[in-house]
Amino acid sequence: MPCTLYLGFEGVLHPNQVFFSTGGLPKLKAPGHKLFENNHFLEQILEAVPDTPIVIHSWWVYYVGYRAARERLPAVAQRQVIGATWPRNRVTRFKSKEPTPRSDWLIQDLARRRPQSVAIVDYDYRLVPTQLKDVAFILHGTQGLCSQEQCDALITLLREAPACSPLVPLGRKGTPASASNT
Template sequence: MALTTLEVSPVRPLHVLYLDFDGVLHPDSVYLTRNGIELLHRPGHTLFEHVSLLEEELQPYPDVKIVLSTSWQLIKGGYEHAKSKLPAGLQERCIGGTFHRREMRKAWFESMSRPDQVILNVKRRQPSRWIAIDDCPEEWPAWALDCVVRADPEQGIASGAVLAEMKTKCKRQFGARS
C-alpha cells in the first residue's frame, strides 16, 4: 500500500471589516416603523445608497471578510435579515455579526457601545487585521482609532474625507492596491 502525501494549503490570515449600516451606507436617521425600517427626514436619500462605494473599495481585497456591527441584526430576522440587505458580492464576504443569540442576551448587547461590541468580537475572532467603519468615532478608545474609519452621519462613506480615510486604512491594513 502506497502512502500519499496530504496537500495542506496555507492558512490565510483573517482580515475583517466591521460594518455598520446607519451613518455609513446611508444617513443615520433610520427608524423601525410599522412599515419596516425606514430612512426618515432625508429627502433625496435612500437606504444603502452608498453600498457601491464599499463594493468598489473592497474589490482589490478579495480576502477581506465582513462582520456586521449594525443594530439591524437585532430586529426580526436577525443577522440573516441584515445580511440580505447587502448585494450578493458583499453577502458572500459576510462571516457573522457582532451579536450572537447563543452567546449573549439582547438587552446586554444593546447596552454596550458599538466600540465595545466590535472589540469583544475582535478578541473572540482574533483577526490578524481589521477595520471598523462607524459614525460614532468619539466612543472608540484611542488605541483602536488606527483601525476605525470615521463615517459622516449624514454622508456616510460618500464624504470625500471619509472615502480617502477608508482607502488609506484599507491599503495599510489589507495590502497595496493592485
C-alpha cells in the first residue's frame, strides 16, 4: 500500500504569508512570490512516486472549498487527491463557529482513514502529532518546497515511510487517546 501524503499548501506550495477572507480568494502577502509557485516541484515528486494518495491539509479547503482547493494543484496531483482533513463540506463550513485548530483536523482524519503509512509535508512542526514527527517533512514557511534536494528527500520519505504501527487512536493534541483521558 502506498504512503499517504498529507499535503499542506501554506509554506509548502507557496510562502505561508496568505491572507484569507470569508467569501474572497486568498491573497499572498509575500512580495516577489505567487500562489502555488512550487507546484512544479510537486509534479516532479508525483512522477517519481506515482501511486501516492494525497490528502489536502490546508486552510484553503476551509475558505474556498474542497473542489476549488484541489483545482489549484497540478493535474497529476488532482487525480491523486482522495480527500481533505477539513471535516465538513462547503455548505456547513461558515455555519460553524470558530474552526478547530488545523492540527486537530489532521488528528481526526488520521483516526478516520487509518492509513497504513503517512508522510506529512508542512511548514509548522507544532501541527504534527508527536508519534508522527519522524514522518514529517517540515519546510521553511517563507520558501516552501523550492529545491531539487527537498524533492529528493520527500521522494525518499514517501518510498520509505514506516508503516503506522498500528496507528494509535489519537486524542487531542496528538497524544494517544488513553493518555489524553487521564
